[in-house]
Amino acid sequence: MSEGERAAELIELVEDNDLTGIRLWLAEHRPYEIADELSRMAGGDAIIPFRLLDKDRELEVFEELDPSQQQAILLGLRDSAFHEILEEMDPDDRARLIGEAPAKIATRALAGLSPAERKMTASLLGYPEDSVGRYMTPETVILHRDLLVGRALEVVRARGADAETIYTLPVVSDGRRLVGTVTLGDLVISDDDRLLKDIVDVFAPRVRASEPAEDAARLMQEANLVSLAVVDSEDRFLGLLxxxxxxxxIEAADSEDMARQSGASPVGDHYVSVSVLRLVGARSVWLMLLIVAATLTVNVMQAFETTLEEVTALAMFVPMLIGTGGNVGAQSATAIVRALAVGEVRVRDLPRVIWKEARVGLLLGIMLAGLALAIGSLLVGFAVAAVVACSVIAVCTWAAIIGSAMPLFARKVGVDPAVVSSPMVATLVDATGLIIYFSIARLVLGI
Structure with a gap:
């Protein structure tokens, strides 16, 4: 049975209020599959199958949901179930949920927590929204550097059940200052009478809690880490990412970048459950900005009206020219935004990037110019075709420079490079490309 058929089946069971059928469907599917299908439903409909989940699976499914869907589920639960779920959640997941929830839900959630869980949640909420501090887990097994390996294993066995992870173990000195980390595997295969400080990885990466979560996640990706130690400004251990x-x-950051590069604001929630009005709102602002920016192209056309009147054949190639320039600029911008995101390019690489992309644009322009010259000569004669060919070379080079430079300049001034989206680059290249085109036409044709 396909995913679509499974989803339709659950929706039909909910619509028919077939409680027995819903229970059977839930029993046959994994928590992440159930969460995906619940995300496709309106909050009011999703609460019905959620309430029918076994207690031992309820939390697993809940933690797989997006925060907005979690909020919708919570609103449909009685106080006892509401507080029970929040109490059992991992502190980092709970903090993100409460941080994104309306004040009414947040207040109700915090009020029902036990003192220990409330304290942990409040400490995580004290960090900036997109910082590592919001995503780290404080529920870890901390080992002192002077322990013997055998004693350290006893500590892991005694406290491991209450920790979110035990595969990476922080090793600290007095005052909880992080010395490094040790993996559970290294601990298990080491002799019991060895000192922990002899096997600890003192070069293990660490990040400050106030640093951006995306940077930390990318570091984990690059270093192939299972967990990353998080410390405060004095190197005291706080938790693990x-x-x-x-x-x-990373998934959220990539989704946001893709939305911005396409000229839209990120929605964040599951596409199927997002309303039409929210999608319109996410896209309309950018489209209005782009249509205003596109008036630059109209102004350029008006400024060179006389040139067009004298050589009307030039107008035939305007769509081709601005389309080609826009595509080259968009390709360049997309490549640089991605390179910035994964750390392959930094702001200080601006001169190297521009020099490389200028050569890429030039070579692409020469390749396309040959094609334009051949087609143009057949349609309008060699003179106008030569203008088009020269313009293609110049516009492609210029577009590649603009497309590569704008994301780097955006990062330099503290703006998300993805905001300098492909449509924005294409719109700018359209207007400036026309100026290049008509200027070359005047020069070559002597208009």
Whole structure:
């Protein structure tokens, strides 16, 4: 049975209020599959199958949902179930949920937590929204550097059940200052009478809690880490960023970048459950900005009206020219935004990037110019075709420079490079490309 058929089946069961059928469907599917299908439903419909989940699976499914869907589920639960779920959640997941929830839900959630869980949640909420501090887990097993390996294993056995992860273990000195980390595997295969400080990885990467979560997640990706130690400004250990949370951070960042590069604001929630009005709102602002920016092209056309009147054949190639320039600029911008995101390019690489992309644009322009010259000569004669060919070379080179430079300049001034989206680059290249085109026409044709 396909995914679509499974989803339709669950929706039909909910619509028919077939409680027995819903229970059977839930029993046959994994938590992440159930969460995906619940995300496709309106909050009011999703609460019905959620309430029918077994207690031992309820939390697993809940933690797989997006925060907005979690909020919708919570609103449909009685106080006892509401507080029970929040109490059992991992502190980092709970903090992100409460941080994104309306004040009414946040207040109700915090009020129902036990003192220990409330304290942990409040400490995580004290960090900036997109920082590592919001995503780290404080529930870890901390080992002192002077322990013997055998004693350290006893500590892991005693406290491991209450920790979110035990695969990476922080090793600290007095005052909780992080010395490094040791993996559970290294601990298990080491002799019991060895000192922990002899096997600890003192070069293990660490990040400050106030640093951006995306940067930390990318570091984990680059270093192939299962967990990453998080410390404060004085190197005191605070928690671990685990690989599952790092994956969520990267997925969210990539989705946001894709939305911005396409000229839209990120929606964040599951596409199927997002309303038409929200999608319109996410896209309309950018489209209005782009249509205003596109008036530059109209102004350029008006400024060169006399040139067009004298050689009307030039107008035939305007769509081709601005389309080609826009595509080259968009390709360049997309490549640089991605390179910035994964750390392959930095702001200080601006001169190297521009020099490389200028050569790429030039070579692309020469290749396309040959094609334009051949086609143009057949349609309008060699003179106008030569203008088009020269313009293609110049516009492609210029577009590649603009497309590569704008994301780097955006990063330099503290703006998300993805905001300098492909449509924005294409719109700018359209207007400036026409100026290049008509200027070359005047020069070559002597108009």
């Amino acid at each position: 685990t690989f599952d949370d790092a994956l969520e951070v």
